[in-house]
Amino acid sequence: MSTEDLDTLLKAVRACRVCAAHLAHGPRPIVQAGANARLLIVGQAPGARVHASGIPWDDPSGERLRDWIGVDKPTFYDPQQIAIIPMGYCYPGKAASGDLPPRKECAEIWLDRLLASLPDIELTLLIGQYAQRHFLGKAAAGGVGRTVAAHAQFAPAMIPLPHPSPRNVAWFLRNPWFEGELLPNLRRQVRKVLSKDNEGST
Numbered sequence: 001m002s003t004e005d006l007d008t009l010l011k012a013v014r015a016c017r018v019c020a021a022h023l024a025h026g027p028r029p030i031v032q033a034g035a036n037a038r039l040l041i042v043g044q045a046p047g048a049r050v051h052a053s054g055i056p057w058d059d060p061s062g063e064r065l066r067d068w069i070g071v072d073k074p075t076f077y078d079p080q081q082i083a084i085i086p087m088g089y090c091y092p093g094k095a096a097s098g099d100l101p102p103r104k105e106c107a108e109i110w111l112d113r114l115l116a117s118l119p120d121i122e123l124t125l126l127i128g129q130y131a132q133r134h135f136l137g138k139a140a141a142g143g144v145g146r147t148v149a150a151h152a153q154f155a156p157a158m159i160p161l162p163h164p165s166p167r168n169v170a171w172f173l174r175n176p177w178f179e180g181e182l183l184p185n186l187r188r189q190v191r192k193v194l195s196k197d198n199e200g201s202t
Helices: 003-014 048-053 060-069 105-116 129-140 144-149 166-174 176-200
Strands: 039-042 082-084 123-127 158-161
Touching: 003 105, 039 129, 039 176, 060 166, 060 176, 123 129, 123 176, 129 144, 129 158, 144 158, 144 176, 158 176, 166 176
Parallel strands: 039 082, 039 123, 123 158
Antiparallel strands: none
16 A cells, blocks of 8 residues: 555544544544554553544653653654554543443454555554454453563564553552563564664665
8 A cells, every 4th residue: 555545544544433423522533654654553542631632642651651662752753653553543431440442443444454554564562452352362361461471472573561551550560570571672672673764764
């Protein structure tokens, strides 16, 4: 797929209103992608703050995620380096605890088409249970903790991660191997992938 085709597809995604009747805050699909992107980040769905700004990962979770992968904001928001495609593109609203699950229609209608338009992706970060279940299938059946602990078996194409939400701080403290082992490897992999992109643009 050419860049022009991707641009057309992104316009169609951002204009999607399939789930409008189910979204209390209205539809506002939020995705980021460029035809030359080498890193793909797949999360859950935008939260309230991201819905308001229209900028993916524009919240404390995003600050932690950028620290995890070792990139600054200009790099993170460069669609020709990093594609950001959550499992649900619109804010689903609040549940009794946290946000509602991402709407399934996004992946059913758009995900395969978007992935097909990103031929240079070398590394995919799978953040949270919904992304991990979709991409890893039965290998993610044990839950996020077990899936992340088994990260080596999905290398080098994919790295599963917990959600970087402040609500997960207790999990980070209980699992010091995450910061000591996984994060250094994650940063090395991201740096390797993005440096290839930079080399290709010089």
